[in-house]
Amino acid sequence: MMIGWIAGNGASSITPEGEDHKACFSEKMAHFDPTLPRRCKRMELTEVRPLHLTSATGRALIESRMQRRWINWIGLFSLWAGVLSLSGAHPSHELPMLRYPIRVVLSADESELVVANSRSGTVSALDLEKGKVYQESYLCPEISDMHWEPVKKEGFFLDPQNHRLLRAIQNKEGGFDLEGSWKTVGDPRYLEASPDGRQLAVSGTWSRQIQIMNVPGDSLPPELLLTLDLSFNPGPMVFVPDEKLLLVMHAFGGLLAWVELDTGSVRSVVELPMNNFGRPKIQTTHQGPVLWLAGQSLNPRATTFQTEVMWGVLMDNQIRSIPVSLALDPMTPVHQMGRVYGMGDETGPGGDPGSVWSTRNGTLIAALEGVDKIALRPRLDQPGVQRIAVGDRPVDMAINREETRLYVANQFSDTISIVDLEENRSIMDISLGTQPMLEIHERGERVFYDAELSLRGWFSCHSCHPKGHSSGLLNDNLGDDHFGAPKRILSLLGIKDTAPFAWKGSLSTLEDQISKSFRDTLLHADNTQEKALEIGAFLRTLKSPPSWRTLRDEVDTDQIIKGKRLFR
Template sequence: MGVRSGAAQLTVFATLLAVAAVSLRRPVWAAEQPLPAGARPLPVVSPDEPRRRRPVALAALHNGHIVTANSRSGTLSLVDPTSRAVLAEFHVGGTPADLLRITENTLAVADEQGWLRAIRILDRNRAIELWQLAVGRGAVTVERIRGGRLLSVSCLWDRCVCIVDVDEDARPTPAVVQRIALPFEPREQLGLPKHDALLVADAFADHIAVIDTRDWSVRAVHRFPAHNIRGLATDSRQQRLFVSAQILNEIAPPRPSDIIWGVMITNGIRSLRLKDILDPQGEPTTDSRFIPLGDGARGAGDPDALIVDSTGRLAVVVAGIGEFALLDHGGYKLQRVPVGRRPVDLVALNESRFAVANELSESISLIDLNPPPQRPNDRPEGGTSPATADTTARDSDAGTSPNTAATSDRSADYAARPSRSAYYGDNAGPYVADSTYSVSPYGEPDTEVLVIPIPLGATPPLTAADRGEMTFFDARLSRGNWFSCHSCHTDGHSNGHLADTFGDGGEGAPKRILSLRGVSQTPPWSWNGSKPTLVEQVRASAARTMQGGGLTPQGASDVAAFLATLKPLPPFRPARDEHDRRTISEGRRLFESLGCVECHRGETHTSMGVYDVGLRDERGNTRFNPPSLRGVGYRRGWFHDKRARTLRAVFEEFEHQLPRRLTESEIGALLRYLESL
């Protein structure tokens, strides 16, 4: 009996040790404290409930867990990369666009609907909203400045950066303390504490602004060859600035050879000397280098988020072809592996592991540069074979579009070859098929990279608009994978440039790239009004401009369905007060009395006709369909070829279609009316 008692004591002791060990491994949360005053518990939703999430941003918490901001569902997903489990999904509302970790388990969430929120993750079942603050229309990114006491928010449609004071010692509640106006729509930001500066990049075209974080003045606004700037990063010494972007050659037509050799559009990372950016008189390209991410038939359409990891390597996601790319600190030894569909953000978890948010495949990809050795017997009972699972995982996550009439062999488009599949996991959850790729950096021995997909939850069946969205953002629609529809029509808007697209039946007459916001409401299509249906216009663009095999009729119909979901641009400058409203009304009466409504009429401010506008293009054309004037103030040039550099120049310099010369007060009222559209 004494022996049995001793054995029982040993069993209890061992059990206590096991419990203690589990407790030590359990994530440390800032839990069990009273909720702060005014905090709002966030509803928990089930990842098993089918929904479109659209993860667009990532943040890593102090305990190694990952949070995704899901723009479509208005939720945050909490993911454990070790167990590959979605621990929880919290509903925050709105349209989350960016995440920034501001304390161990507190996140700042920028919301495109105009809000900045602070969300605290208490544990795997609880999260609270600490506060929310109205900042501005189209809040798309958030950055930390002054040691985290202040946050800066890019407000896309207000063309400003809002500075928010979140220092609890200085004020009881967060507040907007500055609004810094910019001459472009801002998106990406990068704080430079060593230089008391904040860099802000153009969301669509080619500007970078330098804001002084001491007095909030705009030190400089630079332009350099670029558009779709989606990543900003510096080296550890803050001597070089790296910018992921595209470059469009406005006079290069879409000949197949000009596409596959990057003459029309090229994709990569621009390395700039930071002191040239910080200098108001500096020339950004004085000591610059372009690092291409693709070549020949292995294009790299739509480079997106960019980071420099702790070892100095450059990591970037290539959204248009669903790849993760890694370069050494000099920008050489390029490695590329496939991830999910439209990867748009990434974080470094440690020196060998990265996490990637795949917007259109509703997943995270974990990248392991030092994968564990293969365990051949580690396969779940009744599971698919490694080869089948590998193919299934890749096709479901980053597979080819069903809408293309012809697609290239994907294996030829990667700098990585599938070498094996492995199954890892614990007995508590389902196994996931992982893909290991044998990567060959140029001139280097093969290395293996493990890619682990983690779905964020159940999804509903794809609609026509969902399929069209996938096609719109897919660079494999173009010859050699060099560009997507998004490359020119950024997020459905415009990159602000000219392009020679063969859209008017020939070459040599580049036209301004039109916004597609509200495009389904403005027939006919093409500058010369030659396309009576949007489906015809989509098919013509895919065949003539992208030269990649074209779209099936169903594929073109799907893209048109997606375009129909794009709302018109918001007003450039909404009415501020009663005096401003009177000025706008006067401008509207003038617009009507001058006969402008003959071409620009109704709610869409356009018409079905084609008119001789007295402006000749390089091919002798003078007859054009009038573009809608909704959001006309956001344009980066006016008329078909941007010959009018300002909206004022349309009336002062060109006196466009005016029956008489206008007075200064009339021009002011007319401009104010147009800016209100």
């Protein structure tokens, strides 16, 4: 017997009878885990009533409708009446919902994968021998990042909606139990651990802060070392072994900031001619640590003319290897900072490179998020990239100790691809669960991140507008119907409230502007009407970013009131 809880505001949740029935609801959706009672303390409901269900089929249908915001009082009771005669039980990983995996880690014995799912706020345990998910546990409304310790079978997760750092452990059944929750920086989006696992760093993109904390043993709470205010939006980070440094990268642009862990101060800042960084990697070599970066380089002097797009003059997709000593030397010119390896060429597209890995034998591996491929470059001293098709938007990778198997998390297809690195081919795709029918804005999200819609797959909408915001760079396109005047790339967050559109205000609808961008910037030759409607629906879901003062709890209400009076 299951108990469904109906909230007076239209939200709902389902938990096993006899369990803790408190539910944690987000604006987007509410998920549940039948093996784990809800541990969220926050309640935003005006009324809660129980509804008994005897069918997990009904439960799955409700979960699907719950994601798609179809639930209402009449519809829910009608659904309940239609499934009362059914029986059975389905684990949560069989429920139709969007998961969006963002992080994947291989277990210590390499028999399973631990996968963090951002959209559903769940963590999945995947049995590699059986090729399927055997446990999935709900942690919070959304997971933005994960650090998992395979030996300890425990890890940390970021809950950006509630600005919390969570700790969870894997139980004997393979599920995940929430063990602790602590307040961290506002809008925490990226989490990184030191090589020995004794320190954690959290970056808050819109609060413009990072936190560094010690991680004691014996499951004790993390100890806050410092909170550092920054002048830019921090994104991915990486610790530099033996240097007592933390590299903090701009979430959208090309800034790199080196933070001294001893003093908590910024040692130096470098701006590379890159943007849209993927998660960096540090490789230890006999010549010292080397930084590997994936990103894109937009040429402000190039135009969106066909030949300049086709040959990568406008936008280059690249991997950089930079010796840390070179990056820290203030006398190093930016154009001499490391080596650049192109991911797109005449043999195929390279749109939106993200995760990167360099193997012991020198093979460079990169996830090409925009074109759904893994790129392999066996010889760095020779051109040529081999591309292996995987799932939709590969965003993270894990590799086994022998470096013969690569495990790829595909965000939009909710799958894990297994790539044989000896034969250089994908040998299996493992589903993380059933997906519901997509809404128009969800289809638009996929189109927004799809670089294959541009000429030869060089870039996507996301390339210039990372995560819907802006790289802050210049681009000479036909937004004003002329070349010769590079224009600042503007944010798309909150764009639904900014009509009319185009640089001269000549377009009245968002869809007209999107169609123009398809035609004149991405040089997409096919009909764009349907895709423009889908992207338009997606862009209307993007809200304006919150104030960093609000996220830091630094709002001076008295000053605001005084200012309002003066203004009037």
